[in-house]
Structures are given as structure tokens and as C-alpha cells.
Amino acid sequence: MTELPQRIDRSLPRDEQLRLLAEGARLIRRRNLRLIERAGLGHVGGDLSAADIVATLYLAVLDVDPANPDLPGRDRFVMSKGHSSGVLYTTLAACGFFDAALLDDYMQPLSPLNGHPDRKKVPGVEANTGPLGHGLPIAVGMAIAARMDGSDRRTFCLVGDGELQEGSNWEALMAGGHRGLDRLTAIVDRNGLQQGAPTEETSRLEPLADKARAFGWAVAEVDGHDHRALLDLFEALPVETGRPSFVIAHTHKGNAVSFMRDRVEWHHKVPSADEVRAALEELV
Numbered sequence: 001m002t003e004l005p006q007r008i009d010r011s012l013p014r015d016e017q018l019r020l021l022a023e024g025a026r027l028i029r030r031r032n033l034r035l036i037e038r039a040g041l042g043h044v045g046g047d048l049s050a051a052d053i054v055a056t057l058y059l060a061v062l063d064v065d066p067a068n069p070d071l072p073g074r075d076r077f078v079m080s081k082g083h084s085s086g087v088l089y090t091t092l093a094a095c096g097f098f099d100a101a102l103l104d105d106y107m108q109p110l111s112p113l114n115g116h117p118d119r120k121k122v123p124g125v126e127a128n129t130g131p132l133g134h135g136l137p138i139a140v141g142m143a144i145a146a147r148m149d150g151s152d153r154r155t156f157c158l159v160g161d162g163e164l165q166e167g168s169n170w171e172a173l174m175a176g177g178h179r180g181l182d183r184l185t186a187i188v189d190r191n192g193l194q195q196g197a198p199t200e201e202t203s204r205l206e207p208l209a210d211k212a213r214a215f216g217w218a219v220a221e222v223d224g225h226d227h228r229a230l231l232d233l234f235e236a237l238p239v240e241t242g243r244p245s246f247v248i249a250h251t252h253k254g255n256a257v258s259f260m261r262d263r264v265e266w267h268h269k270v271p272s273a274d275e276v277r278a279a280l281e282e283l284v
């Protein structure tokens with residue numbers, strides 16, 4: 001059984017927190033690869049692209065209690081790019097939302113750990129996603145609900161860049177901007193690749209920051225693999241009072257494994273046993 005990290009004690013000195021975060025993200029990547037190898041299925045490229053963002057949020061930022069996953073005042077995280085369930089489950093297990101032994105059943109028949117996350121089956125999963133374009137509209141609804149409740153809970157939503165081709169995202173951006181939901185943060189996993197091709201060759205997103213601003217969102221750009229930059233940014237939210245935050249996280253699909261990084265075929269190619277061994281040798 002591969003080791004998993006724990007949530008980080010935020011009273012530790014910052015450099016120690018960052019050391020634990022780097023180590024935690026590394027362990028999550030390793031366990032994530034094992035998960036995919038065992039299942040013989042998965043989306044390794046998108047998992048590795050998002051791993052630093054998801055690890056930073058769950059290990060150090062989100063106000064959640066894994067022992068009480070339904071507390072009304074908890075922060076919400078919506079994994080809109082639901083095909084990256086592997087990194088979500090690995091991270092939720094690391095936090096203690098469920099027994100890590102369950103990871104061995106990833107995508108097996110009757111396992112609660114479906115390829116696409118199901119909030120009724122997995123503690124800690126906040127929304128059913130997978131069909132692209134659903135998470136951000138749900139997150140906008142969650143942020144509106146928080147405001148109606150008079151709660152200061154925050155809502156985060158991780159969206160794929162290819163996923164932004166779904167028109168529902170632009171309705172959600174319009175609604176979020178209109179309502180000035182400044183407890184809501186959309187994070188775009190801007191790895192430049194979707195399934196089979198670069199985003200800019202398929203349906204151009206740029207100038208993405210200008211588009212988000214035009215919809216009333218305050219924009220920040222960050223290196224999506226730099227834990228210090230991610231932590232600084234998440235702690236300083238909202239980017240602007242009175243507007244929802246739109247974080248463009250510059251990432252690399254397949255990050256941290258040299259032969260997968262920025263290679264479009266690793267969107268959902270499953271590594272062989274030899275490839276997993278080679279990848280794990282790099283993740284030391």
C-alpha cells in the first residue's frame with residue numbers, strides 16, 4: 001500500500017507547510033498512478049494536471065471536516081472536470097473522508113468510486129460531474145445558496161480548459177458575474193489540451209482573461225504547479241471584493257512524469273506496468 005499524506009496543520013511555520021504540501025502532492029500522484037494501473041482505466045493526464053491544485057485546496061485551504069462531511073458551513077469544492085476522479089478520490093482518501101483501502105476498487109463493478117464522481121456514494125464528493133459543463137453552474141447555485149443562508153462558506157470549482165467549450169459555463173459565468181458572488185472561485189486547469197488536441201486548435205479560448213473580465217469576474221493567473229503561489233492566491237481571495245474570482249491556473253497535462261507531460265495521448269491512455277514503474281521512479 002502506497003503511503004498517503006494528511007491534512008496540514010496550519011499553525012506550522014509556512015515553509016514547513018509548503019514542504020508538507022510538496023510531499024503530499026507527490027504522494028497523491030504516486031497513489032493516483034497505482035489506482036489507474038490497478039483499475040486499468042482512468043484519465044492520468046488530467047489527474048496529474050490538477051494534482052497540485054486539488055492537493056493545495058484539500059490539504060491546506062478548504063474548511064472541511066472529513067469526519068463530518070455534511071456540516072452546513074463547510075467550504076464546497078466541485079470537481080467539474082469529473083473525469084479527473086482519480087485525483088479527487090486519492091485526495092479525499094488522504095484527508096480521511098473514507099477508508100483508503102477503497103481506492104483499490106476504483107472503477108470496479110459496483111464500486112462507489114465510479115469513473116465519474118457521485119455525491120450519494122462517496123463522502124466528500126459535493127456534486128455529480130463527468131458530463132462536462134455541469135460543475136460551474138452547480139457551483140454558482142451553491143454560492144447563491146450560501147448567500148441566501150447568510151453563510152460565509154466558500155465555493156471552489158475546478159474546470160477543464162477544453163470543458164469551457166460547453167456553453168453552460170458561459171451562462172454560469174454570466175450569472176456569477178451578475179450577482180457579484182465573491183465567495184465563489186472558478187479555477188481553470190489551463191493545460192492547453194483537451195481530448196486529442198490543443199484547445200486553441202479546436203475552439204479558441206484566448207483571450208480567456210479578457211472574456212472572464214467581460215463577464216464580471218476578477219481574474220488572477222497562477223502557476224498551477226507552484227504550491228507557494230497557489231497557497232498565497234487562495235489565502236488572498238477574493239481577487240476583488242464584490243466579484244467572483246476566475247483563476248487561470250497554468251498547468252501541464254501529465255505533469256511530473258516526463259514522458260506524459262504535455263502529451264495529448266495521455267489524456268486517457270493507461271500506462272503499462274513498465275510505464276508505471278518508470279513514472280514512480282520519477283516521483284521520488
Ligand SMILES: Cc1ncc(C[n+]2csc(CCOP(=O)(O)OP(=O)(O)O)c2C)c(N)n1
Nearest residue numbers: 046083130131132160161162163193194195
Ligand atoms: C459533455 C461531454 N462531452 C464529452 C466528454 C468526453 N470527455 C471527457 S474529458 C474530455 C476532454 C476534456 O478536456 P479538458 O476539459 O481540457 O480536461 P483536462 O485537459 O484537464 O483533462 C472529453 C471530451 C464528456 N465527459 N462530457
Ligand SMILES: [Mg+2]
Nearest residue numbers: 161162193194
Ligand atoms: Mg485541458
